[in-house]
Amino acid sequence: MTVPATDAARIRRGRLMLIALFVLFFGSAFGAGLLRLSGWMPAGLKNHGELLQPPADLREVPLLHADGRRYDWDPAARTWRILAAPPAGCGADCVQLLAELDKVWKLFGHNADRVEVLWLGATPDGVALPPELRPLLDDPAVRAALPRADDPAGIPLYVIDPNGFVVLRYAPHADPSGLRTDVARLLKLK
Structure with a gap:
């Protein structure tokens, strides 16, 4: 057939x-x-900072406010932290970084109350500190827990999750808009 x-x-x-x-x-x-x-990966999914693998754990290292009170981690509050680790005697770079961090924090808008800016060590003299800044006592144990904190190129920035793990590191003189973008993306996590 x-x-x-x-x-x-x-x-x-x-x-x-x-x-x-x-x-x-x-x-x-x-x-x-x-x-x-x-x-x-698509450009919209990439971090601007360096993803730390494994993340550094700051829960075991006691952080102290500048007045000596203990800094407590409160995971239930879902607060993300941006930590600056400037060297001792930092001058104009610190003043510029403070202004950039203040601007970044203000750009979070209604989510700004879920972000704290931590400053490890002495703040620059004669500079009005932004209200969101939490100065911490400089402690060698804290610096040792932070990956490459004593960078000779400048002041590194770190993003710390609500549980106390350092998850991102930003190289000195990194673009603050990248920091804002990454933290804004993290704030959307529930």
């Missing part, structure tokens, strides 16, 4: 359609897998 030419054309078209759907579905999945394995 022979198949009429119109039925053979219809069968061939159906097979080609099935193969095209197969290639479209599995080809895109294969392409996505290759991109994932190569390490590529």
